[in-house]
Amino acid sequence: MNTKLVDAFEALDAALPAAQFPLPLEGAESLRHLASSMSNQVRDYLLPRATRLDAPLLAVVGGSTGAGKSTLVNSLLRAPVTRPGVLRPTTKSPVLICHPDDEEWFRSDKVLPGLVRTDAQLHDSRALNIVPFPNLPAGLALLDAPDIDSVDDANRTLARQLLLAADLWVFVTSAARYADAVPWDYLAEAAQRNIVVSVIVNRCPPEAMAEIAAHLAEMLGSQGLERAKLFAVPERTLPDDGMLPVDDVEGIRQWLAHLAAQSETRAQVAVQTLAGSVRSLDPQLRELIDGIARQDQAVDELRGEAVAAYRQAAADVMIAAGDGTMMRGEILSRWQDLVGTGEFMRSIEERIGAVRDRISGWFRGEPKIEAMEVAISDNLSAVLQEAGAAAAERTAVSWSRTRWGRDIVAADPSLARPSPTFNEDASQAIRAWQSDVLRLVEEQGRGKRMKARFLALGTNVVGAALIIVVFTMTAGLTLAEVGIAGGTAALAQRLLEAVFGEDAVRRLAERAKADLEARVQGVLAGELSRYGVLLDDLAVDEDAPRQLESAAAALRAAARNAFDDLTRPEL
Structure with a gap:
């Protein structure tokens, strides 16, 4: 028995199961057959022959x-x-x-x-x-x-x-x-x-x-x-x-x-075939290793396409949430219903005083502020839901450009659509963000100096004003809309500045926007994980190339020691 050669074959036998080729890339079927064939050869012939040359x-x-x-x-x-x-x-x-x-x-x-x-x-x-x-x-x-x-x-x-x-x-x-x-x-x-x-x-x-x-x-x-x-x-x-x-x-x-x-003749035949078989393994192992690399690359490309689609979805939501898009519909109408649309040339003290008179009961939960909060939740949730649906469709389309990606989508058509719970998850994420905003302004409003003004407006109104500011942070309004939505956003800004001060308002808006981004990314990450789990199941063992490289190196070393100059494999 050649112990080193036997050990090398056992190491190869242990490494070969890691050579998996789940994606139907070109040549994958032949690689699967090759890995199976090599595994059989190790057990059927190489190990027993190395164990007993006679x-x-x-x-x-x-x-x-x-x-x-x-x-x-x-x-x-x-x-x-x-x-x-x-x-x-x-x-x-x-x-x-x-x-x-x-x-x-x-x-x-x-x-x-x-x-x-x-x-x-x-x-x-x-x-x-x-x-x-x-x-x-x-x-x-x-x-x-x-x-x-x-x-x-x-x-x-x-x-x-x-x-x-x-x-x-x-x-x-x-x-x-x-x-x-x-x-x-x-x-x-x-x-x-x-x-x-x-x-x-x-x-x-x-x-x-x-x-x-x-x-x-x-x-x-x-x-x-x-x-x-x-x-x-x-x-x-x-x-x-x-x-x-x-x-x-x-x-x-x-x-x-x-x-x-003749026993010597039999031994010569056995050594010749064993040595030649060992020599043939090295290029076959390289073929398997290269095939695994192609599988990894294909899985990474699919993963990258899904990540890009959901990253784009998150960006789309944040753009819509900051460029004034949200101020072009029901949210603007509800805000105007609360604060009015009077001339904006009056002094800010007079304006805030008039607004305070109108909204003195908001913190007690009057219907108008509740309608405002519902409008924010419904409209921003719809934007997030639409972005999630677009990301799912975009992922399925990009995957379908390759045969292996097309097979995956065909096997699970639901990948082209959001998950059944996504719409509710999106709505919950937006409601949770609104709660984040209320906690944020409450924490900021605890100082004694601003307490009176803060209480006069109420947590919900201040929170709504902060959301309006967030919705117009990137000033994506057309000239026609500046007079209405722009003035509305400016009023929300002045209200907050009167309570917290200019620097604090800027920090609050940036924090609220960051919190929104985190909530959006969180719910979209949950959707993205569907694709990640699927690709994780298709991915090959990340340690497989190292195992096969190690087995090949051990086999080369053992072969040099096992065979004389006439029969040594040229590895």
């Missing part, structure tokens, strides 16, 4: 649909140990044939731990049928795998998993299909892993065997598989036992027997 070799017989894999296995063993598929897609449990001395190793959970062991071939691709066979040399097992190009997803997935768990491949194709794309994708991967491969071209017309073999050898060489062992099996009508003639498979049988006979 364990029996596993030769996986793989290939395309109808290539004759099962027939070949039976013909090599001269016994019907595996059932050839007749129907397509073939759904049957893979069959592993081994010498009885090796049975314990393959029945354990060390190799292919995710498959259930059985003693019979079942119609279940996740069951591994173990067949002890005394005539097979000890030290080498054959595994009849599903079709790599099966129309059944589960079959294709299992075929790949089994090939990645192999020490060597017995790759079966046919004269009619040896140039198909899918087998060559696998063979290219075999070249990258430097795995020991034999390629068997089955059902070759006898007159074309030499030509096909030469062409296939050329193709293998161009893919870096010039050392692959190539066999050609002639096309024949099978006898009643369904097996190929002994002479047709004798070369294959002798090659496998040679591999199994």
Whole structure:
């Protein structure tokens, strides 16, 4: 056992689950398959092989649909140990044939731990049928795998998993299909892993065997598989036992027997495939890390778009609450109803005295001040509600510009609308702000010098006047409106200055505006949190890149120590 290599594989096994790709970005599906495939390979092959370099070799017989894999296995063993598929897609449990001395190793959970062991071939691709066979040399097992190009997803997935768990491949194709794309994708991967491969071209017309073999050898060489062992099996009508003639498979049988006979040869095969597999992991890990970064970036972009929409909503509310917009409707009417619209050229003392006469009962809760407060609450709440609805719509529109964002919105159309409680939350926030304003003016009005004037006007009236000042702080009034709303706002300013003084009024207005902004941002933040929670669920583990980088570094270091100069992965 190589302890450092085993530790590195265990660290990789622990890190791979963090490689998640929830958003359907381009390539995300293949990255999910890659992470799953790597995880299976670590458990199925890398860990057990690193733990026991002298364990029996596993030769996986793989290939395309109808290539004759099962027939070949039976013909090599001269016994019907595996059932050839007749129907397509073939759904049957893979069959592993081994010498009885090796049975314990393959029945354990060390190799292919995710498959259930059985003693019979079942119609279940996740069951591994173990067949002890005394005539097979000890030290080498054959595994009849599903079709790599099966129309059944589960079959294709299992075929790949089994090939990645192999020490060597017995790759079966046919004269009619040896140039198909899918087998060559696998063979290219075999070249990258430097795995020991034999390629068997089955059902070759006898007159074309030499030509096909030469062409296939050329193709293998161009893919870096010039050392692959190539066999050609002639096309024949099978006898009643369904097996190929002994002479047709004798070369294959002798090659496998040679591999199994010498412990040094088996060890060489095991080390070659293990080293090549380790070498192939580093670029795959980099691919996963880069994919995670793209996922993070996509989630951050979606989050940024939602934040921008709600930041804009808060800004829109504060602009409307300070540029005179609120003084163009019912609030202005209610304020005028309270204080009148007389000439503004009279002295401020006379004006305040007249107003004080009119409003001496306000602090006792007369209907006019109550109507004024309701108008403020209703109109400012409506502005906030409209801004919240616009932010939700803006977020949904911006998210829908990408396929992954569009999928999220399609899965939850309510994201384009405010939450069901938002309107009430907005109204409560505005009412709470009005209460904040009343507490603010009460605190400011406790001084003895201003107490008489403050009591003469009343807390509610002073509070309303302060709100009017806040509503016109940025002077966003048109010339036509200055005469009415502008004069009204100026009167509110003079009333407050008469009670608190000019500097205090400015500070009170700024404080009231800041309190309003905090209330607005608070209720909109509650709405924004809907998107944040959703994106948090989609976000990948922020520690995932570090875990994978650490696992890759540990694997590189362990590989340098584990393999000699001939087999060391070039990392």
